[in-house]
Amino acid sequence: MGYRVAVVGATGAVGREMLKTLAERRFPFADVAAVASGRSTGAQVSFGERTLRVQNLEKFDFAGWDIGLFSPGAAVSAVHAPRAAAAGCLVIDNTSQFRMEPDVPLVVPEVNPQALGRIRRGIIANPNCSTIQMVVALKPLHDRFCARRVVVATYQSVSGGGKEAMDELFAHTKASFVHDPTTPQLFTKEIAFNCIPHIDRFMDDGSTKEEWKMAVETRKILDPDIAVIATCVRVPVFIGHGEAVHVEFAKPVTVNEARAALREAPGVAVVDAREDGGYITPLESQGEDAVYVSRIRKDPTASNALAFWCVSDNLRKGAALNAVQIAETLVAQGLLAKRAA
Amino acid sequence: MGYRVAVVGATGAVGREMLKTLAERRFPFADVAAVASGRSTGAQVSFGERTLRVQNLEKFDFAGWDIGLFSPGAAVSAVHAPRAAAAGCLVIDNTSQFRMEPDVPLVVPEVNPQALGRIRRGIIANPNCSTIQMVVALKPLHDRFCARRVVVATYQSVSGGGKEAMDELFAHTKASFVHDPTTPQLFTKEIAFNCIPHIDRFMDDGSTKEEWKMAVETRKILDPDIAVIATCVRVPVFIGHGEAVHVEFAKPVTVNEARAALREAPGVAVVDAREDGGYITPLESQGEDAVYVSRIRKDPTASNALAFWCVSDNLRKGAALNAVQIAETLVAQGLLAKRAA
Helix, strand or coil, rough: EEEEEEEEEECCCHHHHHCCCCCCCCCEEEEEEEEEEEHHHCEEEEEEEEECCEHHHCCCCCCCCCEEECCCHHHHHHHHHHHHHHHCCEEECCCCCCCCCCCCCCCCCCHHHHHHHHHCEEEEECHHHHHHHHHHHHHHHHHHHCCEEEEEEEEEEEHHCCCCHHHHHHHHHHHHHCCCCCCCCCCCCCCCEEEEECCCCCCCCCEHHHHHHHHHHHHCCCCCCCCCEEEECCCCCCCEEEEEEEECCCCCCCHHHHHHHHHHHEEEEEEECCCCCCCCCHHHHHCCCEEEEEEEEECCCCCEEEEEEEECCCCCHHHHHHHHHHHHHHCCCCCCCCCCC | EEEEEEEECCCHHHHHHHHHHHHHCCCCEEEEEEEHHHCCCCCCEECEEEEEECEEEHHCCCCCCCCCEEEECCCHHHHHHHHHHHHCCEEECCCCCCCCCCCCCCCCCCCCHHHHCCCCCCEEEECHHHHHHHHHHHHHHHHHHHHHEEEEEECCCCHHCCCCHHHHHHHHHHHHHCCCCCCCCCCCCCCCCCEEECCCCCCCCCCHHHHHHHHHHHHHHHHHHHHHEECEEEEECCEEEEEEEEEEECCCCCCCHHHHHHHCCCEEEEEHHHCCCCCCCCHHHHCCCCEEEEEEEEECCCCCCCEEEEEEECCHHHHHHHHHHHHHHHHHHCCCCCCCC
């Protein structure tokens, strides 16, 4: 007894993490399929102790599959997520394709699980990695103190750009040690020992789409009245996103009240000692489930304002773990009951 | 004919850059001395085509020297800067020791050269690297639109921590490729492929001293009514600091007006194309004099607000170049005339 789960984009950085997360968390599966684009067909991927042969997405029949965990890129999801949904397979899509469509729930289980009651098209969207960790940290603060404006600067690892981006950081760092010339491929500039203030494409107003996502997704998930201005920057880190978050609230707030609210919050771990090493860095978040909050302090430059630092593994809570948690929540809420094998 | 210049801390990352900058800019020197702590005595450092033998600071007699460019660490400056000043050598000190003392001018020549008219103790302070590049970019905007609040997050290179910090990034990056175990020495956590939200010591309010410096130094240099909240983060970059700056102004401002003001400003280079690569990264700022401003855009979350990205070589404009520019300004203003050899 259990659910039949298809992981689509199974050979990518997030797809592999989805398989790992399903196995580790003992998701109640009856069967798991690894699905990817034609050029990966026949490749093998790990699933716990087992190995799965990758199946061709173009030919994959979603009938009889209960859940599709999708992370194949937006253009591919645009075609195949509706096809899976039409076949009765509930899609949890990690791409940006459907996130802002009004009839597609955009869900972080710790923040807005109630949105899962409004599935209309058989598709649930998984938010952007940077948005997820920020809203998990903002939620307990917003509930008590009413967040009105957020100014955030991100320190985003290259794995947000996929496995090839990780390979580029690795190869270019190595080349710089032996003074080999390099040419950026996936990045617009050299990423080794550098920071690039540009993620996703430019919008008409001079922001990037990544910055726009953090604003609109936060409003859709948490509260349409929260204003967010983001600067998103790629840094030479493999896994783990950092965020410098500055929040203005409607209600008075103290550091102790904020810390207490965060300590109780699901998915949040507060590590904040105000001494050498008394905070969490991206490298330490690798392989961990929590959203870590550190450096909580009063911002004296605005009324009712706080600053904090937040870190999480962008492949786990920022992507694969959140998607699996959505599936777990669907099971717990009985929303997948009738699909059970 | 010319000035006799002593560079104190001549073997450090900033000291070497001071010697390089003096030579490159053809500062009108009659003589240049390389001075450092006892353990470096007798070492040799480059100065243009020449080589200088390092002299022992403890025994160095500043009488007859016109200018002392100091970067030996705050505790050393605390002792030897007043000693040099008492001997008639005008000190330009790059350490944090004297910056906030009311009778010591804190100067960025493009921003507040008039402060050089108020030298009381024979000491002029060079601001913190992160502060310098931010106030150079803020100055033309503040003059026209009146900045009231700044929220800034920094991406600071390891060279801000000196030569040993650069060595640690190099060694740890190399070790991580061969899976050698490493232990952080100068940093509190691993710096290779990581970001550390902690620079300088913790203050009682939970901010770090680096964050405090950006707030108080900006007010001293630019305007006591500007409120600054900073989050300062060390990133695995060798040279070049990045800053995500978000500014609220008293007066209405458009992106075009801001860009025009920045384009005219001394020391600023605007590179802002809103397309792939249309911005400057820390790596590209290495060895350059300018403060680069990119990603200028409207911040729709507050009235009269802008966001931008700013980058500069922290060893040059952030330290050595600014100190030499102060010396050049003193010469140009005739404030060093009577000391000429």
